[in-house]
Amino acid sequence: MPLQKRHATAAVIGAGDYIGGEIAKKFASEGFSIFAGRRNGAKLEPLVKEIEAKGGEIHARSLDARKEDEIVSFLNEADKHAPLEVCIFNIGANVNFPILDTTERVFRKVWEMACFGGFLTGRAAAKVMVPRGRGSIFFTGATASLRGGKGYAAFASAKFGLRALAQSMARELGPQNIHVAHLVIDAGVDTAWVRERIRASGRDPEALPPGTLMDPVSVGETYWALHQQPRDAWTFELEIRPHGETW
Amino acid sequence: MPLQKRHATAAVIGAGDYIGGEIAKKFASEGFSIFAGRRNGAKLEPLVKEIEAKGGEIHARSLDARKEDEIVSFLNEADKHAPLEVCIFNIGANVNFPILDTTERVFRKVWEMACFGGFLTGRAAAKVMVPRGRGSIFFTGATASLRGGKGYAAFASAKFGLRALAQSMARELGPQNIHVAHLVIDAGVDTAWVRERIRASGRDPEALPPGTLMDPVSVGETYWALHQQPRDAWTFELEIRPHGETW
Amino acid sequence: MPLQKRHATAAVIGAGDYIGGEIAKKFASEGFSIFAGRRNGAKLEPLVKEIEAKGGEIHARSLDARKEDEIVSFLNEADKHAPLEVCIFNIGANVNFPILDTTERVFRKVWEMACFGGFLTGRAAAKVMVPRGRGSIFFTGATASLRGGKGYAAFASAKFGLRALAQSMARELGPQNIHVAHLVIDAGVDTAWVRERIRASGRDPEALPPGTLMDPVSVGETYWALHQQPRDAWTFELEIRPHGETW
Amino acid sequence: MPLQKRHATAAVIGAGDYIGGEIAKKFASEGFSIFAGRRNGAKLEPLVKEIEAKGGEIHARSLDARKEDEIVSFLNEADKHAPLEVCIFNIGANVNFPILDTTERVFRKVWEMACFGGFLTGRAAAKVMVPRGRGSIFFTGATASLRGGKGYAAFASAKFGLRALAQSMARELGPQNIHVAHLVIDAGVDTAWVRERIRASGRDPEALPPGTLMDPVSVGETYWALHQQPRDAWTFELEIRPHGETW
Numbered sequence: 001m002p003l004q005k006r007h008a009t010a011a012v013i014g015a016g017d018y019i020g021g022e023i024a025k026k027f028a029s030e031g032f033s034i035f036a037g038r039r040n041g042a043k044l045e046p047l048v049k050e051i052e053a054k055g056g057e058i059h060a061r062s063l064d065a066r067k068e069d070e071i072v073s074f075l076n077e078a079d080k081h082a083p084l085e086v087c088i089f090n091i092g093a094n095v096n097f098p099i100l101d102t103t104e105r106v107f108r109k110v111w112e113m114a115c116f117g118g119f120l121t122g123r124a125a126a127k128v129m130v131p132r133g134r135g136s137i138f139f140t141g142a143t144a145s146l147r148g149g150k151g152y153a154a155f156a157s158a159k160f161g162l163r164a165l166a167q168s169m170a171r172e173l174g175p176q177n178i179h180v181a182h183l184v185i186d187a188g189v190d191t192a193w194v195r196e197r198i199r200a201s202g203r204d205p206e207a208l209p210p211g212t213l214m215d216p217v218s219v220g221e222t223y224w225a226l227h228q229q230p231r232d233a234w235t236f237e238l239e240i241r242p243h244g245e246t247w
Numbered sequence: 248m249p250l251q252k253r254h255a256t257a258a259v260i261g262a263g264d265y266i267g268g269e270i271a272k273k274f275a276s277e278g279f280s281i282f283a284g285r286r287n288g289a290k291l292e293p294l295v296k297e298i299e300a301k302g303g304e305i306h307a308r309s310l311d312a313r314k315e316d317e318i319v320s321f322l323n324e325a326d327k328h329a330p331l332e333v334c335i336f337n338i339g340a341n342v343n344f345p346i347l348d349t350t351e352r353v354f355r356k357v358w359e360m361a362c363f364g365g366f367l368t369g370r371a372a373a374k375v376m377v378p379r380g381r382g383s384i385f386f387t388g389a390t391a392s393l394r395g396g397k398g399y400a401a402f403a404s405a406k407f408g409l410r411a412l413a414q415s416m417a418r419e420l421g422p423q424n425i426h427v428a429h430l431v432i433d434a435g436v437d438t439a440w441v442r443e444r445i446r447a448s449g450r451d452p453e454a455l456p457p458g459t460l461m462d463p464v465s466v467g468e469t470y471w472a473l474h475q476q477p478r479d480a481w482t483f484e485l486e487i488r489p490h491g492e493t494w
Numbered sequence: 495m496p497l498q499k500r501h502a503t504a505a506v507i508g509a510g511d512y513i514g515g516e517i518a519k520k521f522a523s524e525g526f527s528i529f530a531g532r533r534n535g536a537k538l539e540p541l542v543k544e545i546e547a548k549g550g551e552i553h554a555r556s557l558d559a560r561k562e563d564e565i566v567s568f569l570n571e572a573d574k575h576a577p578l579e580v581c582i583f584n585i586g587a588n589v590n591f592p593i594l595d596t597t598e599r600v601f602r603k604v605w606e607m608a609c610f611g612g613f614l615t616g617r618a619a620a621k622v623m624v625p626r627g628r629g630s631i632f633f634t635g636a637t638a639s640l641r642g643g644k645g646y647a648a649f650a651s652a653k654f655g656l657r658a659l660a661q662s663m664a665r666e667l668g669p670q671n672i673h674v675a676h677l678v679i680d681a682g683v684d685t686a687w688v689r690e691r692i693r694a695s696g697r698d699p700e701a702l703p704p705g706t707l708m709d710p711v712s713v714g715e716t717y718w719a720l721h722q723q724p725r726d727a728w729t730f731e732l733e734i735r736p737h738g739e740t741w
Numbered sequence: 742m743p744l745q746k747r748h749a750t751a752a753v754i755g756a757g758d759y760i761g762g763e764i765a766k767k768f769a770s771e772g773f774s775i776f777a778g779r780r781n782g783a784k785l786e787p788l789v790k791e792i793e794a795k796g797g798e799i800h801a802r803s804l805d806a807r808k809e810d811e812i813v814s815f816l817n818e819a820d821k822h823a824p825l826e827v828c829i830f831n832i833g834a835n836v837n838f839p840i841l842d843t844t845e846r847v848f849r850k851v852w853e854m855a856c857f858g859g860f861l862t863g864r865a866a867a868k869v870m871v872p873r874g875r876g877s878i879f880f881t882g883a884t885a886s887l888r889g890g891k892g893y894a895a896f897a898s899a900k901f902g903l904r905a906l907a908q909s910m911a912r913e914l915g916p917q918n919i920h921v922a923h924l925v926i927d928a929g930v931d932t933a934w935v936r937e938r939i940r941a942s943g944r945d946p947e948a949l950p951p952g953t954l955m956d957p958v959s960v961g962e963t964y965w966a967l968h969q970q971p972r973d974a975w976t977f978e979l980e981i982r983p984h985g986e987t988w
Binding site: 665668669671673705707708709712713715716719722723724725726727728729730731732733734735736737738739740741 | 912954960976979981
Binding site for chain 2: 562592593594596598601602605609610613614616617620621624638641642643644645646647650651652653654655656657658659660661662663664665666667
C-alpha cells in the first residue's frame with residue numbers, strides 16, 4: 001500500500017542513529033514530511049535513504065540546537081514546506097562524573113544541549129503553532145529527568161530543567177490546543193552505544209534476558225500514540241520501560 | 248465490517264453507566280468477550296443491548312467487589328469462557344467530608360470498595376494470568392490518587408492505597424509478562440453525575456468551555472492503547488486530562 | 495536539672511520497644527505527661543520505669559488502635575489529664591508477601607493497623623484540638639509510604655493510605671492551627687528486630703558500616719524539632735535517613 | 742550572654758536583604774564567622790552593622806556567583822579564615838513571562854544565576870569539605886522547584902535543575918559525611934518585595950490574614966535545625982509553608 005501523504009511536517013531535532021531516527025521513520029510512514037536535524041547532517045544519509053526507499057519524504061539538515069537562529073530557520077523552513085504539526089526534541093547528553101570532576105565546561109555544555117536547545121526548539125515551534133491553534137511539541141526525557149543519581153549532577157540538572165520547561169509550556173499552551181508532552185524513557189534502549197556501555201561494564205549484552213532493553217521502534221510508536229490522543233484526554237507525562245526492568 | 252471475534256475475555260469490574268461502560272464497549276468492539284460486573288447487574292441491561300446490537304459479546308453479572316468469593320467466581324467464570332486477557336478495576340467511591348464528619352463507616356466502606364476490591368480483583372486476575380505468562384491488569388485512578396485534598400481523607404486514602412497496590416503488582420508481575428497499569432483521570436468526566444455536581448455548585452455545565460470535561464469514550468481508547476503497548480515499552484502510570492484543564 | 499513540667503499531654507499510639515518508646519522519652523524529658531498505648535500495655539513496663547526514673551510522667555495503657563471506642567477513650571482520658579497538645583501515630587505492620595500469597599486477612603489486617611488506626615487516632619485527636627485551635631498530629635511513615643515495592647502490596651497500600659489521610663488532614667486543619675505532619679523514615683532503624691532481619695538475610699549486622707542504621711533516638715529528636723516549628727514555617731513531610739544510606 | 746565564638750565559617754551566597762540576611766544572622770548568633778556575598782557587596786552594610794552590634798563576625802564581599810573564579814576565591818578565603826562548615830546557596834531569579842515572550846537572554850541568565858551559580862558554589866564547597874569529611878551544603882528552593890507553572894518556564898527550569906544538582910550531590914557526598922539539603926519554601930516570604938507584588942496584583946498586603954506570609958527569620962531557624970540533625974537522621978528535602986497557606 002503506497003504511503004498516504006499529508007500536507008504537514010514533523011520536525012525531529014536530534015535525529016540520531018537510534019531513537020530520533022525511529023521517530024522520523026514512524027511519522028514518515030504515516031505520511032508526514034520529515035525535517036530532521038542533527039549536528040552533522042551528513043550522518044543522516046542512511047536515514048534519508050531508508051525513508052525515501054519506502055516512499056516517504058525527509059529533509060535532512062545540519063543543525064546546532066544551541067543556536068537560536070539555526071533552530072528558528074530550521075523550523076520556519078519546515079513550516080513553509082507544509083504546516084508544522086509535530087515537533088520533537090530528542091537531544092540527550094548523558095554523562096556521568098563525580099561532582100568534583102564535573103567541569104564548568106561540561107556542566108554548561110550538557111545544559112545547553114539537553115535543556116537550552118529544548119527551550120529554543122519548544123518556543124520556536126510554539127511560535128508557529130499557536131496562531132494556528134494546533135500542534136504537538138514533545139520532549140524526550142530519561143530516568144535522570146526524575147532522579148538526580150550519583151554522578152549525574154550535570155545530566156540530571158539539564159533533564160530536570162527540560163522537564164520543567166515542558167510542564168510550564170503544557171500548562172500554558174494546552175488551553176491553546178497545543179499538546180506538549182514529556183516522554184520518560186526509563187530504560188536502556190537497544191542501540192550499539194548502549195550495548196557498548198554494557199560491554200564496558202563487564203557484562204555481555206548478548207546474554208541479557210529478553211525484555212531488558214527497549215527497541216527504539218517502540219519509542220517511535222509511543223510518540224505516535226501520544227500524537228493520536230484526542231484533545232479531551234491528553235497525557236503530559238508518560239514513562240515507558242521494558243517489562244523486565246527493575247524500577 | 249463485522250466484528251472480528253477473539254478467543255479472549257476482558258473483565259470490567261465496576262462497569263457503571265459511564266467510564267466502565269465505555270471501556271467494555273471498546274474492548275467488545277475489538278472482539279473480546281466482555282464480562283461486566285456491577286453491584287446491580289440488572290442495570291447493565293442497556294450496555295448489553297448496545298454491545299450486542301453491534302455484534303459484540305457481553306456477559307453481565309451482579310457483583311459485590313468486596314467479597315472474595317464473588318470476585319474469584321466471576322473471574323474464573325470469565326476465564327473458563329475464554330482466556331482472561333484483560334482485567335480492569337474501575338470502582339470509585341468519591342466522597343468529600345470534613346475530617347470530623349468522616350465516620351468510621353464511611354472511611355471503611357470507601358476503602359473496601361475502592362482499594363480492597365482492587366486487591367481482590369488484581370490478585371484473582373493474577374492467579375489465572377501468571378501461569379499463562381500473559382495479560383493486562385489495569386486500575387482506574389483519579390486526581391485523589393496523587394493528592395490528598397481537603398475533605399478527601401477517605402477517598403484519597405483509598406485511592407493512594409489502590410495506587411500502591413498497582414505499583415507493587417507491576418514491579419512483581421512485569422518480569423512475568425503481566426502488564427499492570429494505573430490510569431490517572433485528572434479531570435471531570437462528562438457524565439450526568441458530574442454535570443449534576445457542577446450544577447449543584449452553581450455553575451452551568453452547558454456553559455463550560457469546550458475541552459473542560461473528558462469524554463468517557465476517551466478513557467476506553469486510552470485503556471485500549473495501553474493494552475496495545477509492546478512489552479518492551481510498557482507504561483505503568485498514565486495521567487490524562489482535557490486540554491483546557493488547569494493543573 | 496530537674497524536669498520542667500508542662501500542663502500538657504503527648505499521646506503516643508504504638509509505643510513499641512523502639513521508635514515509639516524513644517518518642518515518648520523525648521517528650522517526657524521536655525515535660526509533657528505521656529499517654530502511651532500499645533496492644534499489650536504490660537509490655538510498657540520498662541518504658542514507664544525509665545521515664546519515671548528521670549522524673550517524667552507516663553500513663554501506660556493497653557490499646558487496640560483498630561477500635562474506635564478504645565482510641566476515643568484513650569485520647570479523651572489523656573486530654574482530661576491535661577490538654578492534649580501532641581498526638582503521634584506510630585503503628586507499623588511491615589510484611590512482605592508475593593501478591594499471590596497475600597491473603598485477604600493479611601491485606602485487611604495490615605490496613606486496619608497501619609491506616610485505619612491512623613484515621614481513628616487523627617480524627618479523635620483533631621476533635622479535641624480543633625476547638626482549642628492548637629496542637630500537633632504526627633504520623634510515622636516509611637519508604638513504603640512513597641514506593642510500592644515488590645512484595646509490599648499490603649504494607650505499601652496501607653502506608654500510602656495513611657499518607658493521603660495525613661495530607662488531607664494537613665490541608666484542612668493547617669488553617670485551624672493544627673500542625674499535621676508525616677515523617678518518612680527511609681532507612682532501617684537500629685532495633686533488635688531489624689538486626690535480626692539483617693542476620694536472617696545472611697549479613698552480619700555488627701559488620702555494617704557506621705551510618706547505615708538509624709538510632710531510634712533520632713526519630714524522637716526529629717518529632718520534637720517538628721513540634722518546635724513556628725507556625726509560619728510548618729513542614730508537612732520530612733524524610734530522614736542515615737548519611738550512608740543508598741537512596 | 743555574649744556570643745560563644747566557634748572556629749568555623751558559614752558562607753551565604755545570595756545574602757540579600759531578606760532570607761539570606763536572616764540565615765546569616767542566625768548562624769552568626771550561633772558563633773559562626775559569616776562570609777556573605779552578593780552582587781553589590783556595599784548593600785550588605787546594614788547586615789554587617791546588625792551582626793557586629795550583637796558581637797557577631799561577618800565578612801561582606803561583592804560576588805558574581807556565575808563566575809567560577811569569584812566563587813572559588815570567596816570560599817577559599819572563607820575556609821582560610823576558619824574551616825568552612827556550612828555553605829548556603831540562596832540566589833533566586835524569580836521571573837514570569839509567557840513562553841513566547843521569554844527571550845534567550847532571560848532563559849540563560851535565570852539559569853546562570855539560579856542553577857549554574859549553585860553548581861559552582863556546591864562544587865567549590867565540596868572541594869574544601871570532602872577531604873575533611875565534614876560540612877553542610879544547603880540550597881534554597883521554591884514552589885517552582887517542584888512544579889513548572891504557567892509562565893515559569895525559565896524560573897522553574899532553573900530551580901528544577903538546582904534541585905537535581907542537590908539530589909545528585911546528596912547521594913554522592915552523604916556517605917562522605919557531607920550533608921547536602923534542599924529547602925523548599927512553598928510560600929510568599931514576608932519581604933518588602935513580596936508585599937509590593939501583592940499590592941501590584943490589586944490586593945492589600947496589610948489585610949492578609951495572619952499566617953499567610955512566612956517570616957524570613959523562620960527560614961534561618963529551619964536551616965539551623967537542618968544543620969543540627971545527627972548524621973544518622975539527615976533530611977535531604979524539606980518543604981516549609983505558613984499554616985494558612987493553600988497547597
